[in-house]
Amino acid sequence: xxxxxxxxxxxxxxxxxxxxxxxxxxxxxxxxxxxxxxxxxxxxxxxxxxxxxxxxxxxxxxxxxxxxxxxxxxxxxxxxxxxxxxxxxxxxxxxxxxxxxxxxxxxxxxxxxxxxxxxxxxxxxxxxxxxxxxxxxxxxxxxxxxxxxxxxxxxxxxxxxxxxxxxxxxxxxxxxxxxxxxxxxxxxxxxxxxxxxxxxxxxxxxxxxxxxxxxxxxxxxxxxxxxxxxxx
Amino acid sequence: xxxxxxxxxxxxxxxxxxxxxxxxxxxxxxxxxxxxxxxxxxxxxxxxxxxxxxxxxxxxxxxxxxxxxxxxxxxxxxxxxxxxxxxxxxxxxxxxxxxxxxxxxxxxxxxxxxxxxxxxxxxxxxxxxxxxxxxxxxxxxxxxxxxxxxxxxxxxxxxxxxxxxxxxxxxxxxxxxxxxxxxxxxxxxxxxxxxxxxxxxxxxxxxxxxxxxxxxxxxxxxxxxxxxxxxx
DNA sequence: ATATTTGATTTGTTATCACAAATCACAATT
DNA sequence: AATTGTGATTTGTGATAACAAATCAAATAT
Numbered sequence: 001x002x003x004x005x006x007x008x009x010x011x012x013x014x015x016x017x018x019x020x021x022x023x024x025x026x027x028x029x030x031x032x033x034x035x036x037x038x039x040x041x042x043x044x045x046x047x048x049x050x051x052x053x054x055x056x057x058x059x060x061x062x063x064x065x066x067x068x069x070x071x072x073x074x075x076x077x078x079x080x081x082x083x084x085x086x087x088x089x090x091x092x093x094x095x096x097x098x099x100x101x102x103x104x105x106x107x108x109x110x111x112x113x114x115x116x117x118x119x120x121x122x123x124x125x126x127x128x129x130x131x132x133x134x135x136x137x138x139x140x141x142x143x144x145x146x147x148x149x150x151x152x153x154x155x156x157x158x159x160x161x162x163x164x165x166x167x168x169x170x171x172x173x174x175x176x177x178x179x180x181x182x183x184x185x186x187x188x189x190x191x192x193x194x195x196x197x198x199x200x201x202x203x204x205x206x207x208x209x210x211x212x213x214x215x216x217x218x219x220x221x222x223x224x225x226x227x228x229x230x231x232x
Numbered sequence: 233x234x235x236x237x238x239x240x241x242x243x244x245x246x247x248x249x250x251x252x253x254x255x256x257x258x259x260x261x262x263x264x265x266x267x268x269x270x271x272x273x274x275x276x277x278x279x280x281x282x283x284x285x286x287x288x289x290x291x292x293x294x295x296x297x298x299x300x301x302x303x304x305x306x307x308x309x310x311x312x313x314x315x316x317x318x319x320x321x322x323x324x325x326x327x328x329x330x331x332x333x334x335x336x337x338x339x340x341x342x343x344x345x346x347x348x349x350x351x352x353x354x355x356x357x358x359x360x361x362x363x364x365x366x367x368x369x370x371x372x373x374x375x376x377x378x379x380x381x382x383x384x385x386x387x388x389x390x391x392x393x394x395x396x397x398x399x400x401x402x403x404x405x406x407x408x409x410x411x412x413x414x415x416x417x418x419x420x421x422x423x424x425x426x427x428x429x430x431x432x433x434x435x436x437x438x439x440x441x442x443x444x445x446x447x448x449x450x451x452x453x454x455x456x457x458x459x460x461x462x463x464x
Numbered sequence: 465a466t467a468t469t470t471g472a473t474t475t476g477t478t479a480t481c482a483c484a485a486a487t488c489a490c491a492a493t494t
Numbered sequence: 495a496a497t498t499g500t501g502a503t504t505t506g507t508g509a510t511a512a513c514a515a516a517t518c519a520a521a522t523a524t
Contacts (some may be wrong), residue, residue, distance in 0.1 A: 021507065021508090022507075022508070023298075023507075046476095047475070047476065048475075048476095056509090058509090059508055059509065063294075063298055063507095066255075066298060072391070072394070079476090079516065080476060080477085081476080091391075094390075097389075098337075098391060098392060101333045101334065102330070157326055158326075159326045159327060159330060160326070160330060163330065163395065253476090253478090254477080254478070255477075255478085278504090280504090280505075280506095288478085288479090289479045289480075290506090291477085291478055291479065291480090292478070294507085311485090311486065311487090311506095312486090312505085312507085313486090313505080
């Protein structure tokens, strides 16, 4: 009954100081599911349903949903019902505009902090993407995400990183639920980003990233238009 | 006992469709207080205290604080205690960097939508600021805020607007709690912004706004440095 | 047959309460 | 005198339950 006995691990490692609350767990789980396409755009997020499937009370779910609404990952209708947003083309363009600003800035900043490790990681992910066969949209999206965030983390700006995360969260459902024509073009864009970072050329890095987002965005927009007119 | 009788206002106005929950009210009130300097940086936000002073249960306060933590208006320490952030110089520079990106973009976008009304409003606010006597820091901050957001609302981009709001929320406590040397220089910056918007010159608008933020930021940074070394 | 009402069900909102972790204050011991 | 242990208090976390608003469906009236 001696206090603190459970803090001195016999295995030699002190107990992790991080306390994982249910709030945080639910928030992180929902976040991951949204980002990876776990929910279709337009689907309703019902408190009690989610609570039951996550085996918690409605309260932490409510909390997590509230947070996600603030960062626009979910949308609250006037009825106070919460849905995964259905992104219009205008909204997508709006997001892309901001992404170019922030992710371009991050790429430029990354040039000041880039290390051989980062370059190596980027090349490794790049190879994985190139070796992706067929139209494996989900895998492409996940690897693409890994590639981009490797760059953004190198920028060493927690504020910019969190804002970019929020933007990706908003377009996650689109990427994962609209069938996109994946060509191998995207690879060249990543190649240019790696080159610019390797050279420490901030201007080139921003330009390369901007072009990547523009090209990729154009494909999404085309898919969005096609998706809106299923007939004929 | 006819249903809907309370929806058809006899005064001619339909009952407001907006349902104002306690959550929202508390959130909005805390938000306003933070932005306008109601809390000093570093002060703790205690659930039960706030609940008591707002005459609600701790639950809506908890909800509102959670949201504000997500948008970085409040900061959660590892102990899970929540405080108003104390902004370091590095953090301030980080925020300014992003502000220049987003607010510059907003100014450029505003050029496409600017109307005589907007120009008139800006001039009116500008006159008010110029007529401000003495070092009325609070009033200056409030009017400055009004001026800038008049521009940003004209940009017609809800996403950019909400992101800018979040950034202002983060620097609100700084502006209102660090004594700043208010010179009349700021006025010229606003004058240039009005001119650029009036001419519909997006490039000039972005440049004018950037300079305004840089100049203003420099004064804040000077104040932050002075504030950190009170002795000698 | 259509529209409206009314009751039942669902769903979000909020207070109360029980619990857990952290902090604080005081005492005991070295 | 300083430090460590111990209990009390404070503070955040999460579940339950009561409440309110919205939705849905069936029944009624026109």
